[in-house]
Amino acid sequence: MQQTTFRAMGSTIMVALDADTPRAIAALAAVPDWFAGWERIFSRFRTDSELSRLNRSHGRWMPVSQLLWELIEIAVTAARQSHGLVSPALLPALEAAGYTKSFIPDQPVAEVHPSKSASGPRVSLDYRGIRLNSHSRAVWLPPGLRIDLGGFAKGWAADQVVRRLARFGPVLVDAGGDIAVSGPRADDSPWPIAVDDPCHRSEQIDLIMLGEGGVATSGRDYRRWRQGDVERHHIIDPRSGAPANTDVLSATVIAPSVLAAELAAKAALILGSQAGLDYIATLENHTALLVLDNGQVLRDEAWAAHCWVTV
Amino acid sequence: MRATMTETKHNRKPAQKGAPGVKQLISATALAATLTGWALLTATQPADQAATTAVVGSQINVPPLVMPTLAPVATAAPLSLPTAGTAAERPQIVVQAPPAPTAAPAPAQPLRQVVVPAPPAPSFPFAPVARTRSSR
Numbered sequence: 001m002q003q004t005t006f007r008a009m010g011s012t013i014m015v016a017l018d019a020d021t022p023r024a025i026a027a028l029a030a031v032p033d034w035f036a037g038w039e040r041i042f043s044r045f046r047t048d049s050e051l052s053r054l055n056r057s058h059g060r061w062m063p064v065s066q067l068l069w070e071l072i073e074i075a076v077t078a079a080r081q082s083h084g085l086v087s088p089a090l091l092p093a094l095e096a097a098g099y100t101k102s103f104i105p106d107q108p109v110a111e112v113h114p115s116k117s118a119s120g121p122r123v124s125l126d127y128r129g130i131r132l133n134s135h136s137r138a139v140w141l142p143p144g145l146r147i148d149l150g151g152f153a154k155g156w157a158a159d160q161v162v163r164r165l166a167r168f169g170p171v172l173v174d175a176g177g178d179i180a181v182s183g184p185r186a187d188d189s190p191w192p193i194a195v196d197d198p199c200h201r202s203e204q205i206d207l208i209m210l211g212e213g214g215v216a217t218s219g220r221d222y223r224r225w226r227q228g229d230v231e232r233h234h235i236i237d238p239r240s241g242a243p244a245n246t247d248v249l250s251a252t253v254i255a256p257s258v259l260a261a262e263l264a265a266k267a268a269l270i271l272g273s274q275a276g277l278d279y280i281a282t283l284e285n286h287t288a289l290l291v292l293d294n295g296q297v298l299r300d301e302a303w304a305a306h307c308w309v310t311v
Numbered sequence: 312m313r314a315t316m317t318e319t320k321h322n323r324k325p326a327q328k329g330a331p332g333v334k335q336l337i338s339a340t341a342l343a344a345t346l347t348g349w350a351l352l353t354a355t356q357p358a359d360q361a362a363t364t365a366v367v368g369s370q371i372n373v374p375p376l377v378m379p380t381l382a383p384v385a386t387a388a389p390l391s392l393p394t395a396g397t398a399a400e401r402p403q404i405v406v407q408a409p410p411a412p413t414a415a416p417a418p419a420q421p422l423r424q425v426v427v428p429a430p431p432a433p434s435f436p437f438a439p440v441a442r443t444r445s446s447r
Contacts, residue, residue, distance in 0.1 A: 177442065191440050193442065221445055
């Protein structure tokens with residue numbers, strides 16, 4: 001088993017490839033460069049990224065690269081299917097909540113003051129304002145609407161790496177806790193993956209056995225900070241424009257792809273435990289584990305089938 | 312429509328492979344109320360329309376959040392044993408089975424505020440290849 005670990009997209013990325021041919025090793029070594037290239041397109045924290053240029057274009061049609069087009073299409077489709085719960089149009093809300101810089105690991109919860117301006121352009125958080133022209137592969141953003149792809153890019157990237165490396169052997173990609181696999185390992189066994197306990201960081205709740213698809217966790221236990229007297233986190237509820245305020249501390253979802261898992265986990269966290277589990281039940285081949293802010297652990301009916309040990 | 316939940320916060324100990332956990336039945340009434348509430352939420356205050364215009368500044372002005380009234384969670388049904396078919400679907404990895412629990416897990420309790428002591432860490436037969444957690 002070959003493995004590489006590096007930082008990208010504000011997260012720790014780990015790729016495990018169950019193959020040891022020279023070509024497999026060379027392909028594995030190229031993965032950090034792939035992520036660097038994707039960050040140059042998708043990062044809102046880089047003023048020179050293609051996404052940042054698009055966010056400055058409001059009111060003008062802007063042709064975009066194939067990759068940016070693909071991810072924006074995915075994001076808009078996800079927003080539509082989730083009735084707007086998972087949306088790419090939340091950048092103003094993230095910044096208003098204080099999430100203005102890329103997160104640094106183990107950084108203490110910092111004081112962040114909201115930007116103050118006496119007056120400014122009116123902002124929109126409505127993803128339906130995004131216009132897409134597939135003939136010219138161009139995007140139009142109304143004035144006041146800006147895109148953040150942070151909730152989509154890691155899952156998308158993990159799926160891309162799996163697709164590119166799978167021809168060399170079984171592969172697992174861990175993009176900051178969002179995990180995709182190409183299939184079973186070389187010995188035909190599933191990949192053992194721990195579900196971390198958000199209440200006790202060094203411990204785990206379950207060990208799941210993943211032979212296909214992906215698993216992702218959305219949580220408000222780590223990316224959080226203080227804004228004045230109020231503690232904030234990075235999962236914005238589009239209905240309020242503020243960080244989600246529900247009983248779910250973290251939501252872990254297993255799905256046919258890690259991107260689908262990422263989107264469903266976020267939606268479940270925003271909805272709260274009861275509505276979140278009901279929502280997961282409507283999604284084919286999805287199953288969830290929720291940890292509530294009082295420490296309770298909830299699993300839906302199908303979760304146990306993926307577990308090595310259910311406690 | 313399934314929305315089964317198992318609550319196991321205080322039972323973090325090794326269990327037999329294949330134990331499915333407590334099955335909880337949501338009454339049809341509670342489920343209908345949940346779905347009705349969600350439908351009301353999306354009809355009267357959907358995320359699509361709630362994300363309205365606002366002035367950039369210290370606060371974004373949005374309409375008040377309309378929350379549905381959720382039905383109370385039904386009491387869990389007793390634990391049921393796994394069927395023969397469940398074991399056949401399990402991944403074929405040979406490890407020593409941990410000792411069986413001496414008592415059935417307690418049924419799930421309704422959601423409530425509790426003080427949660429740190430539970431003993433569960434033991435697993437081998438190290439995971441990766442860990443899923445909130446993005447870091």
